[in-house]
Amino acid sequence: xxxxxxxxxxxxxxxxxxxxxxxxxxxxxxxxxxxxxxxxxxxxxxxxxxxxxxxxxxxxxxxxxxxxxxxxxxxxxxxxxxxxxxxxxxxxxxxxxxxxxxxxxxxxxxxxxxxxxxxxxxxxxxxxxxxxxxxxxxxxxxxxxxxxxxxxxxxxxxxxxxxxxxxxxxxxxxxxxxxxxxxxxxxxxxxxxxxxxxxxxxxxxxxxxxxxxxxxxxxxxxxxxxxxxxxxxxxxxxxxxxxxxxxxxxxxxxxxxxxxxxxxxxxxxxxxxxxxxxxxxxxxxxxxxxx
Numbered sequence: 001x002x003x004x005x006x007x008x009x010x011x012x013x014x015x016x017x018x019x020x021x022x023x024x025x026x027x028x029x030x031x032x033x034x035x036x037x038x039x040x041x042x043x044x045x046x047x048x049x050x051x052x053x054x055x056x057x058x059x060x061x062x063x064x065x066x067x068x069x070x071x072x073x074x075x076x077x078x079x080x081x082x083x084x085x086x087x088x089x090x091x092x093x094x095x096x097x098x099x100x101x102x103x104x105x106x107x108x109x110x111x112x113x114x115x116x117x118x119x120x121x122x123x124x125x126x127x128x129x130x131x132x133x134x135x136x137x138x139x140x141x142x143x144x145x146x147x148x149x150x151x152x153x154x155x156x157x158x159x160x161x162x163x164x165x166x167x168x169x170x171x172x173x174x175x176x177x178x179x180x181x182x183x184x185x186x187x188x189x190x191x192x193x194x195x196x197x198x199x200x201x202x203x204x205x206x207x208x209x210x211x212x213x214x215x216x217x218x219x220x221x222x223x224x225x226x227x228x229x230x231x232x233x234x235x236x237x238x239x240x241x242x243x244x245x246x247x248x249x250x251x252x253x254x255x256x257x258x259x260x261x262x263x264x265x266x267x268x269x270x271x272x273x274x275x276x277x278x279x280x281x282x283x284x285x286x287x288x289x290x291x
Contacts, residue, residue: 029041031076032081033069033078036080036081037080038081038082039069039076040076040079041075042074042075042076042077043077043232045231045233045234045235046077046230046231046232046234047065047068047077049203049207049231049234050077050231051065053203053231057200057202058197058203058204060197061194061227061228062227062228062229063227064080065077065078066079066080082215082225082229083217086223087220088219090166090167090217090218090219091215091217092163092166092167092215093163093166093213093214093215093216094163094164094214094215095162095164096161096209096212096213096258096262097210097212097256097257097260098156098157098160098248098249098255098256098260099151099156099249099256099257100150100156100210100211101151101211102208102210102211102233103251103254105147106144106251109143109144109147110144113142114142115138115140116141116142117139119141119146120135120138120140120141120146122146123141123146127153130153159260159261159264160257160261160263161261161264161265181276181277181280182222182224183218183222183224184272184276186222186223187224187269188266188270190226191226191265195259195262198245198262204245205243206237206243207234208234208236208237208243209234209258210234210256211230211232211233211234212230212231212233213228213229213230214227214228214229214265215228237254239254242254243255245257245259246259246263247260248260
């Protein structure tokens with residue numbers, strides 16, 4: 001169902017500039033730069049992760065990191081522009097893992113149980129029945145309540161990933177069922193290669209990967225790739241011997257469920273390839289019989 005939804009969404013054009021910077025959100029944190037680079041507002045946590053990843057088996061799966069640069073009063077991380085050289089790219093952001101918040105965030109949210117009207121409004125916009133009667137009366141929810149609600153009501157807690165956004169530069173296909181199987185196969189191969197790299201990655205074995213995304217990118221020529229992005233919440237695990245990445249999270253376990261999400265994506269994509277291939281063969285057979 002998740003992949004069918006993806007195929008359906010692919011059919012519609014947002015008629016706006018395709019940019020992974022826009023798709024990732026928080027546009028104010030990014031600036032475009034010359035020379036095939038994107039500038040992202042500096043985060044020490046993310047910079048440390050990227051520096052380690054440049055010497056890790058995962059290096060082919062993350063944007064090239066070119067260090068830092070200062071512009072005015074702000075410092076930025078210099079990253080490879082993942083859309084460089086692509087024409088009319090289609091991009092999808094998948095948030096990975098069974099939770100998108102750090103355990104420290106829960107502790108802080110409980111300690112400072114401030115009511116947030118902005119988070120209440122987000123809940124109501126998606127599901128007016130989500131807040132309790134008391135929360136409706138207060139017109140506010142705590143951050144802890146919102147964070148857990150957001151993950152448990154999406155595919156994050158069940159599939160280990162959720163689609164954050166999709167951008168299509170132009171309407172390229174007549175229907176979702178005409179989505180070409182070539183990019184799907186390229187995505188599938190890339191995800192399988194990523195799975196192998198994660199198994200051999202010292203970085204992955206020793207880090208709690210929270211709030212990171214997989215960025216799917218392809219263009220009209222069916223060039224396709226998948227990239228790991230967003231490491232602002234990825235931190236070294238205090239007890240690496242117990243971190244497995246493929247089991248459900250229990251508070252205190254530090255498990256992120258990243259491999260649960262990756263397995264779900266690989267399975268869904270394999271199913272989509274089978275379905276679309278069968279539909280294309282069936283359609284081809286019908287055309288021959290008519291002729």
